[in-house]
Amino acid sequence: MSTPVIGIAFGNTSSSIAYINLKNDVDVIANPDGERAIPSVLSYVGEDEYHGGQALQQLVRNSKNTIINFRDFIGVPFSKCDVSRCEGGAPAVEIDGKVGFVISRGEGVEEKLTVDEVVSRHLNRLKLAAEDYVGQTIKDTVLTVPTDFTVEQKSALKAAASEVGLNIVQFINEPSSALLAHLEQFSINKDANVVVADFGGVRSDAAVIAIRSGVFTILATTHDYKLGGDRLDTELIEYFAKEFQKKTQTNPRKNARSLAKLRANAILTKKTLSNATTATISIDSLADGYDYHASINRMRYELTANKVFAQFSNFIESAIEKAGLDKLDIDAVLLAGGVSFTPKLTSILEAFLPESVEIFGPQNKNASNNPNELNASGAALQARLVADYDEDELKEALQPVVINTMHLQKAIGLLNADGEFVPVFLPQTSYPIQKKLTIKQATGDLLIGVYEGESYIEEKTIEPPAKEEGEDDEDSEEWSDDEPEVVREKHYKTTAKLMELGVKAVEKGLEIVFNINREGQFRVSARDLKTGAVVKGQL
Amino acid sequence: MLSLPALKEDITVSVVAGAQLTAAERRPLEPVGRHFLQHATRTLRNHTWSEFEK
Ligand SMILES: Nc1ncnc2c1ncn2[C@@H]1O[C@H](COP(=O)(O)OP(=O)(O)OP(=O)(O)O)[C@@H](O)[C@H]1O
Ligand SMILES: [Mg+2]
Numbered sequence: 001m002s003t004p005v006i007g008i009a010f011g012n013t014s015s016s017i018a019y020i021n022l023k024n025d026v027d028v029i030a031n032p033d034g035e036r037a038i039p040s041v042l043s044y045v046g047e048d049e050y051h052g053g054q055a056l057q058q059l060v061r062n063s064k065n066t067i068i069n070f071r072d073f074i075g076v077p078f079s080k081c082d083v084s085r086c087e088g089g090a091p092a093v094e095i096d097g098k099v100g101f102v103i104s105r106g107e108g109v110e111e112k113l114t115v116d117e118v119v120s121r122h123l124n125r126l127k128l129a130a131e132d133y134v135g136q137t138i139k140d141t142v143l144t145v146p147t148d149f150t151v152e153q154k155s156a157l158k159a160a161a162s163e164v165g166l167n168i169v170q171f172i173n174e175p176s177s178a179l180l181a182h183l184e185q186f187s188i189n190k191d192a193n194v195v196v197a198d199f200g201g202v203r204s205d206a207a208v209i210a211i212r213s214g215v216f217t218i219l220a221t222t223h224d225y226k227l228g229g230d231r232l233d234t235e236l237i238e239y240f241a242k243e244f245q246k247k248t249q250t251n252p253r254k255n256a257r258s259l260a261k262l263r264a265n266a267i268l269t270k271k272t273l274s275n276a277t278t279a280t281i282s283i284d285s286l287a288d289g290y291d292y293h294a295s296i297n298r299m300r301y302e303l304t305a306n307k308v309f310a311q312f313s314n315f316i317e318s319a320i321e322k323a324g325l326d327k328l329d330i331d332a333v334l335l336a337g338g339v340s341f342t343p344k345l346t347s348i349l350e351a352f353l354p355e356s357v358e359i360f361g362p363q364n365k366n367a368s369n370n371p372n373e374l375n376a377s378g379a380a381l382q383a384r385l386v387a388d389y390d391e392d393e394l395k396e397a398l399q400p401v402v403i404n405t406m407h408l409q410k411a412i413g414l415l416n417a418d419g420e421f422v423p424v425f426l427p428q429t430s431y432p433i434q435k436k437l438t439i440k441q442a443t444g445d446l447l448i449g450v451y452e453g454e455s456y457i458e459e460k461t462i463e464p465p466a467k468e469e470g471e472d473d474e475d476s477e478e479w480s481d482d483e484p485e486v487v488r489e490k491h492y493k494t495t496a497k498l499m500e501l502g503v504k505a506v507e508k509g510l511e512i513v514f515n516i517n518r519e520g521q522f523r524v525s526a527r528d529l530k531t532g533a534v535v536k537g538q539l
Numbered sequence: 540m541l542s543l544p545a546l547k548e549d550i551t552v553s554v555v556a557g558a559q560l561t562a563a564e565r566r567p568l569e570p571v572g573r574h575f576l577q578h579a580t581r582t583l584r585n586h587t588w589s590e591f592e593k
Contacts, residue, residue: 170570217567382572405566407566416543417542432578439542445546446544448543452560502546
């Protein structure tokens, strides 16, 4: 592919474009207005079309001609769409059995747009922004989609893109894209189970992903189409509206324009409170000519939106459950999407997950500062990788025989000197696979006992230390630390012995290789690092 | 660092009779990233890891 291949993350709320620049870095492209999270909004004023943030601003004065939250509707019959999402913008109507919008393009001129056309126009604006930035024509893109996007949705997207000369070379799943981007910057050199939690504007998606030798397998996904940043906005709107009403005896919710103003300011306040601990809000003539000036601190906001935050953490818990895993099986949560800027999200997850689970969010120095750019960045990385393939080669690499592989259901490993099972292949490792262990300090006659194994959770109750006399002061009521503490730990046990290898007179270390070929044949070999002598066993 | 137990019996290779891996399950990989594409190349060209081969 001759022109640069870009990556596009197209969300209901915002979209981002990225590419790999000449220095080989991921560059998230700003549109001409300097926006990197480009609102997925189109607005029409007469002949003029506005896009991105400029279009979003039209929601207050020109909501009927401002199209919002349309991404999920592509390729879905009107009857199956929850068009209430579009309230606040141009109403969604049925056109040719699809979602559509009727837009006024000046006095008496109406334009009927199907969602396909809206998507085409939006992608075209993204393409133009990318071309403007890169200084070259863009023809090809990798596009991220939610894991539950159907074949019909993808083919409708592909058609809408091709209308504007954009060829989608590959669709990739949003969570895999985010994880790819994260690992490119902050590699973890071990196998891990990661929950990718993407908290967007209108929806939340989570995927539990097994990373095995750098390859991803999705173990479970969950979706909530009514949970996202909009819900936080609603809580803030209600808080402000109540306060305003108390001060002025005027209900600002009754009037669409007042509500739109409140919404715009709630979003701003929410974003400010991700960085600062207080935010001020100032709306001229909110309703009935009254202005509204107020301030809110982060704590008050977190309290106000408490219920919603609890839903975010429940959502992650449900994803882990759906994967059939314990919280202790999870190594990390990767936070993606705009809402993930919110510090409360990290703290609430830290509180309900064990300490062993790392939360990769903007508050973690080993994670991106911009969780909302992960999807596009991953798409750009993938775009760079597939740019070296021609169409047929890529098609070949994406064939079912390549993608659908066998995955181990149990761990395979060996016993250490203490008789404990040490996994070498974790469950959900796909094969063919090979892993090499180098034990530099190994000497003497050694036993390599190879077993299948599985993990289990051990719960220990630790009684509080017996109280010394006189220590029984009033504080103890408040700090009910006296309850026995339940400590949960993950351990492994062997379930089946597979083979034993004996190596003798090792002087300077040992290299052990575990290998499963495509046919599922398992082999272990041990090589003396000094003499090169090899012992092999196979099932 | 992993340390191995001492060898107490005189064995070189002793495979447990009839030992088998628990049945594996077929699942899709996510077709993204360098490691996946390497896997694809290996599969398509029928390459394997050449353990201890020159
Ligand atoms: N700094 C911030 N702090 C808090 N929330 C933010 C911040 N920046 C963006 N958001 C919120 O994130 C949400 C948008 O996230 P994102 O851009 O990931 O959504 P999307 O992928 O387009 O939407 P969806 O996933 O619903 O299709 C909005 O609710 C927005 O207000
Ligand atoms: Mg999203």
